[in-house]
Amino acid sequence: MxxxxxxxxxxxxxxxxxxxxxxxxxxxxxxxxxxxxxxxxxxxxxxxxxxxxxxxxxxxxxxxxxxxxxxxxxxxxxxxxxxxxxxxxxxxxxxxxxxxxxxxxxxxxxxxxxxxxxxxxxxxxxxxxxxxxxxxxxxxxxxxxxxxxxxxxxxxxxxxxxxxxxxxxxxxxxxxxxxxxxxxxxxxxxxxxxxxxxxxxxxxxxxxxxxxxxxxxxxxxxxxxxxxxxxxxxxxxxxxxxxGGIAEFVEYLAKDAALTATWKLSGSGDFNETVPVLDESGNMVSREVSRKCDVDIAVRWGTGYDTEVKSFVNIIATPKGGTHIAGFEQSVLKVLRSQVEANARKLKAGNDKVEKEDALAGLTAVVTVRLAEPQFEGQTKEILGTPAVKNIVANVVSKALLEKFNSPKRDDKSQAALLLEKVVAEMKSRISARTHKETQRRKNALESSSLPTKLVDCRTQETAGSELFIVEGDSALGTAKLARDSEFQALLPIRGKILNVQKASVSDMLSNTECASIIQVLGAGSGRSFDLDVARYGKVILMSDADVDGAHIRTLLLTLFFRYMRPLVEAGRVFAAVPPLHRVEVINAGSKANEVIYTYSQAELEELLSKLAKAGKKYKEPIQRYKGLGEMDADQLAETTMDRSRRTLRRVRVEDAAAAEAMFELLMGNDVAPRRDFIIDSADGFERERIDA
Incomplete structure (x- = not known):
């Protein structure tokens, strides 16, 4: 201007x-x-x-x-x-x-x-x-x-x-x-x-x-x-x-079921700081001033393993943390580590040490500090830099947490015990996952494998291009064995409906045979320790029957992948196979071979039959309706579902992780009332004919 x-x-x-x-x-x-x-x-x-x-x-x-x-x-x-x-x-x-x-x-x-x-x-x-x-x-x-x-x-x-x-x-x-x-x-x-x-x-x-x-x-x-x-x-x-303040904020942020109540950790500390100030004549001089830092923190551990920590300085968000978060995490780890060591025999913790990721698993926390003239790294205030805040926050957290662990109140005692059990379970699952990751690499000619015996592996040693089909039931496995291309297609059968991991704890998930087999076969760990780069297969394809039970099994499997192997979903490497529902054999006149057409929904079948009627073509009756994958012969399964050149796959995507998390919690979580309301509200718009199609 x-x-x-x-x-x-x-x-x-x-x-x-x-x-x-x-x-x-x-x-x-x-x-x-x-x-x-x-x-x-x-x-x-x-x-x-x-x-x-x-x-x-x-x-x-x-x-x-x-x-x-x-x-x-x-x-x-x-x-x-x-x-x-x-x-x-x-x-x-x-x-x-x-x-x-x-x-x-x-x-x-x-x-x-x-x-x-x-x-x-x-x-x-x-x-x-x-x-x-x-x-x-x-x-x-x-x-x-x-x-x-x-x-x-x-x-x-x-x-x-x-x-x-x-x-x-x-x-x-x-x-x-x-x-x-x-x-x-x-x-x-x-x-x-x-x-x-x-x-x-x-x-x-x-x-x-x-x-x-x-x-x-x-x-x-x-x-x-x-x-x-x-x-x-x-x-x-x-x-x-x-x-309700930050305690209500924590309840709003928490996505999993509560393991402990929301604990308030509050306190303050004083520190000295040398700052430039204006004197009476208007000149800038350095003076040592006394500051007070107020700390107000709300924490709550849940049954999940994700960590959600929001931090604020004078109500301004510090998304990249800073000295207040460093003090908070350091103190939480120190207290939980000392408590686990003190109760090692009771918790069967052995000599292994609790790490930060174990202590923070399932934690939802809001960390706020208030102090005059905080120092920030950068003008946009994403990181707190005031050094003295670290020790003040650490002291407040340490004192308040120890009070909880030493409290004579029955609720505090039971919640503290549950928290320590969870931390030890997280530690054991981390060590177990690391061991799996180190030992369950793709086997080569010089290595033996301790993979599940029911896995029908492929021959290729390359991850790129290889596919793992998770198949519903042993009957479908038999057909799939004959239908697959054994060079790059591996099969893993699962029996019925696996554990709903949205409701279960980490230890329950790891002890479930079907869940453990899937994690073991993929060889990339689970949860925090999941490493996409060492996954043994390029694609994971869920192949279940085209009925209500098949849809439920697919949903349970997707819940497992979303909750414990989310990077695989985010990378677009999880797919759902689309098996056909009907096989229509169109009769051709003369010596010409009959034509086989597959349809994938009731509406598609009706449209096909209408077209055939208009063209004056006949078809063999009764029309074959596939109730399950096991009803197909190998050629039909290969042609419709497994052959790369002719099959259809649906890629599972996570466009909005927060929305997906909320939907999984609604459909598969512990809280029944919202799910019931969702079903009732959606009932009028549901086409009942689709239940079998």
Whole structure:
């Protein structure tokens, strides 16, 4: 933007904000949708900081159809009086001065989020237009900015960022635009992101906004966050408010059945830090200051093996962890390791050591710390770097966990015992899986194999191109043996319905013969220790009967693969065979051989018969209906299901892991009520004719 548009009195402000416009990535990470969302959360975090300080319990966010976004709160309102050093109103200082506001030195916030006090001014610099209104002292004050410069828009034809704009020349004016009742206060900020800065495709992501708002509402108990999306044909509204805090957050995040209750681990610690501060004459000097770090953690172990740990510093998410997570994990491992060693004989743990992955298996945790002026690695705050936090968190966690393990309460004792049993089971399964991985490699001419005797292996030594068919029943196995290409197709029969691993523990799964055989044959381990690179087969094909029981067996097998061998599914290496349901032999006239046509559904059969009737062709009756794979002869099975050139396979994909996890838990998990509701709700839309087709 040409400098001629700027008045002389704003040169110092614009010089500072020009740096933001020239290198926005330094401040917001990127200029795509991610950066756009970062700007929005800088404004929202200012309101959240007020709520954290005990001012205001309501934040409203509106996504307008004209690409603008509005954030309003009912907190104290930005100060409107004159700041003595600059001679500017508090509102103008907050929105035009970098590193200004209540987040520095002895400001208003003991612990706050945001971009180190540059948030509002950065958003202002990167906005085509920004309007702010403040309710305070019985009045409503307003000020507008264009790309960081204060002035007045001519809104005679309606509010728009393209309206004529006149910058202030002599002195800025914080306009009084209305009155409010006594005691009413708050701030409203509406801004239009600058198309000169952000790429054309940058948009506010609704789901990300809802997820973060929900997360914030969990972290600040009692805070209500309302979101209104007016961009579509219908207005979408969402409200978030949780009084249970991080304990309720853990219950929301946890996907598996509970092994322990949700435990709260809280405490604090003091540390000294040398920081640069401004002295009375305005010079920067180094001083040692005393800090306090508050730690608030909620943990809960479940029956699964996945670990879900969310970490926050002053309610700002730190997705890549940092010193607080290092202290948390170190202390959890240390306490659980000492408890297992102390009860080694009772737990039959032997001399093996518990590792971090054993201790954290099935853990859902929310780790929050609050401290003034935290140090982060990088401007976008993904990693906490304050060194002293590690020991403070470790001490709090260690003390609180030991209290649980030494508690005389019956519930605490039983839960602690269950947790130790789980940790030892995880340790044993890790060691067992590692042993399997080391010994169960693809056998060569010089090696012997301890693979299951019922495995009918293939001859090739190469993983690429090889296929493992998991076959339902011994009767189908006999036919499949004759139908397969023994060079690259291996067969593993399973008897009936395997264990539902969504409900079972890891040890139950490993002790189940069918599950253990599948894991052993694939030779890549299971769960955390699964290594896709050493899987013995390129494709795994589930071949079950085309009936209800066959579909159930296929679902149970998919549950096993999804839960314990998910990388195999994510790599697109798990398939379902598609055996035909009917065999129609069309009678050809004369000496011409009869034509055989296979159909795969009742609808497809009816369509074929209709076509044959129109063409005047006859077919042999009765039409052969396959009730199971064992009813086919080898040639038919090879032709329809196993021959690469003619078969049809359905690849199993995981487009959305979270949605898939939720669906598996709904259909196969412990909780019966939601499954019953799902069946009842879906019953009307189900075609009953499909049960046998």
């Amino acid at each position: 040409p400098n001629s548009d700027y008045s002389a009195r704003h040169l110092s402000v614009l010089e500072g904000l020009d740096a933001v416009r020239k290198r926005p990535g330094m401040y917001i990470g990127s200029t795509d949708s991610r950066g756009l969302m970062h700007c929005l959360w800088e404004i929202i975090d200012n309101s959240v900081d007020e709520a954290l300080a005990g001012h205001g319990n309501q934040i409203d966010i509106v996504l307008h159809a004209d690409t603008s976004v509005e954030v309003s709160d009912r907190a104290r309102g930005i100060p409107v009086d004159i700041e003595p050093k600059t001679g500017l109103s508090g509102v103008e200082v907050v929105f035009t001065k970098l590193h200004a506001g209540g987040k520095f030195g002895s400001g208003s916030y003991a612990a706050s989020g945001g971009l180190h006090g540059v948030g509002a001014s950065v958003v202002n610099a990167l906005s085509q237009r920004l309007d702010v209104q403040v309710d305070r002292d019985g009045k409503t004050y307003a000020m507008s900015f264009r790309r960081g410069e204060p002035g007045v828009f001519d809104d005679a034809t309606g509010i728009s960022p393209s309206n004529p704009f006149k910058p202030f020349e002599d002195a800025s004016v914080l306009r009084e635009v209305g009155k409010v009742a006594k005691g009413v206060s708050g701030t409203r900020v509406r801004y239009w992101s600058d198309p000169q800065i952000f790429i054309k495709d940058a948009v506010f992501a609704s789901e990300e906004l809802f997820s973060r708002a929900r997360q914030t509402a969990f972290l600040v108990p009692g805070l209500a966050i309302g979101i209104e999306d007016r961009r579509g044909q219908e207005i979408a509204k969402h409200d978030f408010k949780y009084d």
